[in-house]
Amino acid sequence: MNISEIKDRLVEVFPDAIIDVGALKNDGRHFYCKISAKEFDGLSKVQQHQLVYKALENYMDKDLHALALQTSVL
Secondary structure, eight states: OOHHHHHHHHHHHSTTOEEEEEESSTTSSEEEEEEEEGGGTTOOHHHHHHHHHHHTHHHHTTTOOEEEEEEEEO
16 A cells, blocks of 8 residues: 555545645555545535545555544635
């Protein structure tokens, strides 16, 4: 798992978003993500995070161990 894989997947789901993804550890399993997207408008933080987790669900099951997530409305 690498940063570009995560970012590419998020861009597919949130094409107009501002996305910053980076490594928390240099192990390919711990990442941070800051994402501002119009799709988050009217949603609670929990719902915003759920959308991101859903977009990454295939990775969350096997490759991605930790994701420090910050979301906001674009």
